[in-house]
Amino acid sequence: MTDGKEELVLVAGGAGFIGSHLCRALLGQGRRVVCLDNLQTARPVNLRLFERHPGFEFIEADVVDPLPPSLLERTRQFTRIYNLACAASPPQYQADPEHTMLTNVVGTHHLLRLAEEAGARFLLSSTSEVYGDPEAHPQREDYRGWVSCTGPRACYDEGKRAAEAMTFDYARMGRAEVRVARIFNTYGPQMRPDDGRVVSNLVCQALSGREITVYGDGSQTRSFCYISDMVDGLMRLMEHDGVGMEPVNLGNPTEMTVNELLNHILDLTGATAPVVHKPLPIDDPRRRRPEISTARKLLDWSPRVPLEEGLAATCAWFASELGAGAPVEGKARIKSPVAAG
Structure with missing residues (x-):
């Protein structure tokens, strides 16, 4: 109970992906959880592990x-609201850019108003993408970013x-207690095989x-966080x-x-498939x-969670999903860049 309410x-x-893991962790703490999703890019199978949970x-x-x-009638019961509602991989959010923008702006507004009415703490899942193709490295929270406002990722x-601006405005006006997380690349079991992110793709x-598709020459960098840590x-x-x-961050x-x-x-899977390089997507961050x-x-x-441990668990999960058997040890290496074909 919090402030006398359920x-x-x-x-x-x-x-x-992240939301289903979060639901499971919250349930594991004994919390009661309401999951709200339009299933546009989610995997409904992600919910099967706890759909019968009381x-x-x-x-x-x-x-x-x-x-x-059915949600609004219990407004006063909510003490925490996590907003993870938005397609998160470029192919998914670019497939319907209008809906992506509306989800971030209108959807966040709806949830902030709910938080205000409920007196609930609100957390916005923002993204490292707010830094764009950064000129500052590594990226600190006070870096204002290098973002194209007219490109396909905008x-x-x-x-x-x-969404961040609106969230902090609600806080400045004393209308909601807020938190903003800028999430960097996250990976692990329960990702969609076709979501277009680099880990699931490879x-x-x-x-x-x-x-195996590598965009650009493969020298662009990322930092990968395992799902349980996130x-x-x-x-x-x-x-x-x-x-x-x-x-x-x-x-x-x-x-x-x-x-x-x-x-x-390649080491984990023993794969020996050829590597094909394709042009980098527009506005793809270099570092x-x-x-x-x-x-x-x-x-x-x-x-x-070390990368080797997280990738092993991820490869094993995908192998099971794809019916490919367990990953095996291998010695494959990228020898040299392959020209785009």
């Missing part, structure tokens, strides 16, 4: 639309920036024996009483090139690494 947590986007409820609805009565990048192509960071941020008017500060990531995956001293100081948080 404690209930709303997870918007709770059927998605503390779990699923509502199919789109945050762009007015929130459903629906997501600028949508999240607008693992699924390696396991299937198809040509969920831990989100929950710590939500529950920390000293955070408010500042975003917090959540991600793994260990930076590597896409080629290095691929070599790890990305979070500066996480804020999370370390405020939340006592930093990633704990």
Whole structure:
């Protein structure tokens, strides 16, 4: 119980990759959880692990639309609202850019008003994409970014920036208690095989024996955080009483090139498929690494799962999903860049 009311947590986007892991972790803490999702890009199978849990409820609805009565009638019960509602991979959010922008702006507005009426703490899942193709490295929370407001990624990048602005405006006006997490690349079991993210792309192509696609020459860098670490960071941020008017980076500060990531995956899967290089997508960031001293100081948080351990679990999960058998040891290596064909 919190302030004399029944404690209930709303997870918007709770059927998605991060959202479903978050729902499971909250249920594991004994919380009652309402998952709100339109299932546009989520995997409904993600919910099967706890759909019969007595503390779990699923509502199919789109945050762009007015929130459903079945949710609003329990407004005063909510003590925590996590907003993870938005397609997160470029192919998915670019497929319907209008809806992506509306999800970030209108959807966030709907959920902030719910938080205001409920007196609930609100957490926005923002993104490292607010930094764009960064000129500053690593990326600190006070870096204002290098974002194209007219490119094909703008629906997501600028949508999240607008969502952050609205969230902090609600806090400045005393209308809601807010938290903002800027999430960097996250991976692990329960990702969609076709979501277009670099880890799922490379693992699924390696396991299937198809040509492996690397965009550009593979020298662009990313920092990969395992899903359990990310969920831990989100929950710590939500529950920390000293955070408010500042975003917090959540991600793994260990930076590597896409080629290095691929070599790890080839080792785990034993794949020998050819590597084909294609042009980099428009506005694709060249380097990305979070500066996480804020999370370390405020939340006592930093990633704990090594890449080798997280990738092994991820490869094993995808192998099971694809019917490819368990990953095996291999010695494959990228010899040299292959020309785009």
